[in-house]
Amino acid sequence: MxxxxxxxxxxxxSSHAQAALNVFACEPEWAALTQQLAGDKASIYTATGAxxxxxxxxxxxxxxxxxxxxxxxxxxxxxxxxxWMPVVLRESGNSTxxxxxxxxxxAAQYVTMLEVPTRLDRSEGDVHAAGNPHIQTDARxxxxxxxxxxxxxxxxxxxxxxxxxQQYAAFNQQWRVAIARWEKQAAPLKNIPxxxxxxxxxxxxxxxxxxxxxELEPKPGMEPSAAYLGSVLNELQQHPARMVxxxxxxxxxxxxxxxxxxxxxxxxVPFSVGGTPQATDLFTMFDxxxxxxxxxxx
Amino acid sequence: MPKRIYLGAAIAALLVHPLNSSAxxxxxxxxxxxxxxxxxxxxxxxxxxxxxxxAPAAGAGGEGAFNPAISLILGGTYGxxxxxxxxxxxxxxxxxxxGHEQGFNLGESELGISAxxxxxxxGVGTFALAPAGGxxxxxxxVQTSALGNGLNLxxxxxxxxxxxxxxxxxxxxxxxxxxxxxxxxxxxxxxxDGAQLKWLAPTDTxxxxxxxxxxxxxxxxxxxxxxxAGSGVLFAHFGDDIGIEHSWRAxxxxxxxxxxxxxxxxxxxxxGTAGGVSNSFSGDSRTAGLDFVWKYSPNGxxxxxxxxxxxxxxxxxESGDLTYDTAGANLTDSxxxxxxxxxxxxxVQFMPTWRAGLRYDRLDPGVATVGALNAGNVIGNYAxxxxxxxxxxxxxxxxxxRLRLQLARDNSRQGLADNQLSLQYIMSxxxxxxxxx
Numbered sequence: 001m002x003x004x005x006x007x008x009x010x011x012x013x014s015s016h017a018q019a020a021l022n023v024f025a026c027e028p029e030w031a032a033l034t035q036q037l038a039g040d041k042a043s044i045y046t047a048t049g050a051x052x053x054x055x056x057x058x059x060x061x062x063x064x065x066x067x068x069x070x071x072x073x074x075x076x077x078x079x080x081x082x083x084w085m086p087v088v089l090r091e092s093g094n095s096t097x098x099x100x101x102x103x104x105x106x107a108a109q110y111v112t113m114l115e116v117p118t119r120l121d122r123s124e125g126d127v128h129a130a131g132n133p134h135i136q137t138d139a140r141x142x143x144x145x146x147x148x149x150x151x152x153x154x155x156x157x158x159x160x161x162x163x164x165x166q167q168y169a170a171f172n173q174q175w176r177v178a179i180a181r182w183e184k185q186a187a188p189l190k191n192i193p194x195x196x197x198x199x200x201x202x203x204x205x206x207x208x209x210x211x212x213x214x215e216l217e218p219k220p221g222m223e224p225s226a227a228y229l230g231s232v233l234n235e236l237q238q239h240p241a242r243m244v245x246x247x248x249x250x251x252x253x254x255x256x257x258x259x260x261x262x263x264x265x266x267x268x269v270p271f272s273v274g275g276t277p278q279a280t281d282l283f284t285m286f287d288x289x290x291x292x293x294x295x296x297x298x
Numbered sequence: 299m300p301k302r303i304y305l306g307a308a309i310a311a312l313l314v315h316p317l318n319s320s321a322x323x324x325x326x327x328x329x330x331x332x333x334x335x336x337x338x339x340x341x342x343x344x345x346x347x348x349x350x351x352x353a354p355a356a357g358a359g360g361e362g363a364f365n366p367a368i369s370l371i372l373g374g375t376y377g378x379x380x381x382x383x384x385x386x387x388x389x390x391x392x393x394x395x396x397g398h399e400q401g402f403n404l405g406e407s408e409l410g411i412s413a414x415x416x417x418x419x420x421g422v423g424t425f426a427l428a429p430a431g432g433x434x435x436x437x438x439x440v441q442t443s444a445l446g447n448g449l450n451l452x453x454x455x456x457x458x459x460x461x462x463x464x465x466x467x468x469x470x471x472x473x474x475x476x477x478x479x480x481x482x483x484x485x486x487x488x489x490x491d492g493a494q495l496k497w498l499a500p501t502d503t504x505x506x507x508x509x510x511x512x513x514x515x516x517x518x519x520x521x522x523x524x525x526x527a528g529s530g531v532l533f534a535h536f537g538d539d540i541g542i543e544h545s546w547r548a549x550x551x552x553x554x555x556x557x558x559x560x561x562x563x564x565x566x567x568x569x570g571t572a573g574g575v576s577n578s579f580s581g582d583s584r585t586a587g588l589d590f591v592w593k594y595s596p597n598g599x600x601x602x603x604x605x606x607x608x609x610x611x612x613x614x615x616e617s618g619d620l621t622y623d624t625a626g627a628n629l630t631d632s633x634x635x636x637x638x639x640x641x642x643x644x645x646v647q648f649m650p651t652w653r654a655g656l657r658y659d660r661l662d663p664g665v666a667t668v669g670a671l672n673a674g675n676v677i678g679n680y681a682x683x684x685x686x687x688x689x690x691x692x693x694x695x696x697x698x699x700r701l702r703l704q705l706a707r708d709n710s711r712q713g714l715a716d717n718q719l720s721l722q723y724i725m726s727x728x729x730x731x732x733x734x735x
Binding site for chain 1: 448450537545650
């Protein structure tokens with residue numbers, strides 16, 4: 001009888017006794033970054049896919065179950081996950097990943113936020129007090145996030161310090177080389193006027209010098225009406241744009257509508273790892289983003 | 299920033315100081331000047347070095363951005379009913395009949411306040427502001443946030459964890475009203491004063507078990523005011539994803555309470571007394587429930603399109619003594635009955651911002667075993683199963699606003715079939731709420 005009980009207890013505890021660090025990544029880009037920095041030292045669960053709007057995810061039972069045994073949570077923060085993360089955290093009954101603890105990592109805390117609203121008013125749409133949360137479209141933002149995440153991994157798993165340091169150094173070096181390459185490739189995009197479907201690209205614009213002339217959403221998070229799209233189309237007569245940009249998870253109708261009438265290409269960018277078939281990791285995500293933007297120029 | 303204020307204050311103090319010491323010598327003044335210069339240099343160095351460092355976003359960890367998180371739900375309806383809504387479903391005259399109102403109605407406005415109390419506890423208060431005036435505490439509970447090991451303890455007034463819909467606030471309902479089975483068996487939803495303990499198993503599949511002990515406050519409880527617990531609930535929930543597009547949750551629940559002198563008015567009887575009679579029941583009430591929900595969304599992207607199918611079944615057995623016509627005949631004898639009901643509904647978001655839903659409701663009042671004394675008075679067999687078919691369409695211009703049109707073919711009252719139309723608005727302002735699955 002006792003033997004049975006011990007076996008049962010061991011079985012229960014075995015999920016904690018795993019060698020690898022249990023990581024719950026909110027978005028695929030942070031899963032990919034954790035993969036780069038932690039290699040096989042982490043077992044990573046990705047909560048959302050690149051074809052899902054990370055703001056409109058539901059606190060599904062599976063997410064709560066996965067958060068239960070996570071040792072590190074890697075999310076964007078800045079209220080991007082506010083519609084579901086609080087419920088997942090609360091229901092998980094896991095005290096090690098609650099906000100403020102070392103198992104809770106928010107990437108947005110380590111980059112310079114853009115579009116921090118001066119006016120917090122919902123008449124401006126779904127604005128975020130901490131600034132625009134779509135920080136992953138500027139490759140440069142991954143440098144400070146990687147540094148902080150690597151430190152966090154070391155803090156949680158000091159036994160593998162040397163490994164994490166080595167992984168970080170390698171990533172840091174490769175990433176800097178890649179940024180230089182991307183910036184060179186993207187030179188023709190500088191000052192190119194674009195329209196965006198959702199206010200999701202300020203970091204990309206800031207990095208590559210794209211000039212955003214209009215958004216298809218009247219306010220962030222609001223679907224445009226036909227009348228509103230018509231007014232955007234009218235405005236395009238005065239300020240022509242070269243392409244209309246949307247993230248892989250966004251509904252295609254409004255940007256296709258504009259693209260067809262304004263005779264400009266509708267460009268879909270991966271927005272996260274897995275958003276397009278080509279974007280298989282962080283490096284190819286930016287390779288593909290820039291290729292698609294350049295293709296939009298032709 | 300506080301450092302700079304400090305330095306500023308120090309400089310001011312140093313500048314004021316010579317005025318007080320009239321006997322200050324030239325050398326004193328010289329050292330003071332040097333000190334001021336040094337301080338100025340330090341300030342400049344600090345403000346220069348402060349610039350390149352990114353400002354860390356403060357408190358980005360969830361609802362703490364507003365501390366406490368305050369939200370207000372505004373809702374209202376317009377109801378067009380042909381039959382009197384106060385007539386209860388046939389066979390459910392001793393059950394509650396919450397529900398519908400005719401004409402323009404301000405719904406309950408709901409004020410919600412929540413925040414972490416300290417590292418151990420989180421507090422939630424939800425206050426319903428009735429349109430006629432008056433405030434009632436809908437929820438007022440404390441829950442633990444640091445127990446760990448998958449444990450969650452909640453105490454105060456909370457919506458019981460039984461079933462699927464019971465924990466959802468009215469503004470999150472997919473229809474303008476609750477299913478008939480919730481309306482008649484739970485008075486729309488069971489809010490209990492007590493304590494709830496839940497445990498989440500450390501497995502990849504979601505397995506949660508929980509239990510509650512409460513006062514027996516909401517129907518079918520009869521508000522026990524003695525030592526001990528007036529009601530108990532046990533529930534278990536299971537759930538998972540199937541691929542990235544499907545997710546589900548299923549549950550079983552048990553509820554038990556002892557009813558003492560539970561009165562009900564205007565209950566029809568076999569004698570056909572005009573306006574019905576007042577009855578009173580004392581006895582045991584045991585309810586078992588099954589619930590499931592399944593959701594599908596192309597690519598798992600619920601922002602654009604999704605399908606949700608859910609259903610619940612409850613069965614309640616009550617046995618004890620019934621007093622017939624407390625104001626008149628006042629006859630008490632044994633009474634037992636098993637009531638049950640279920641609903642099945644589906645909601646489809648067929649394009650961003652637009653949803654449509656269909657729901658079918660059905661109740662079974664059961665056949666009561668009535669003691670000999672009351673066999674000639676109390677109706678034991680109604681031979682009628684109340685049912686209803688409801689269609690709804692809603693438009694959601696943003697995450698915070700919802701406008702709804704609902705049409706129902708109500709056949710819950712024998713001989714009083716009704717076509718019901720409701721228009722409803724639900725708006726939420728303040729803190730960005732996070733919804734349950």
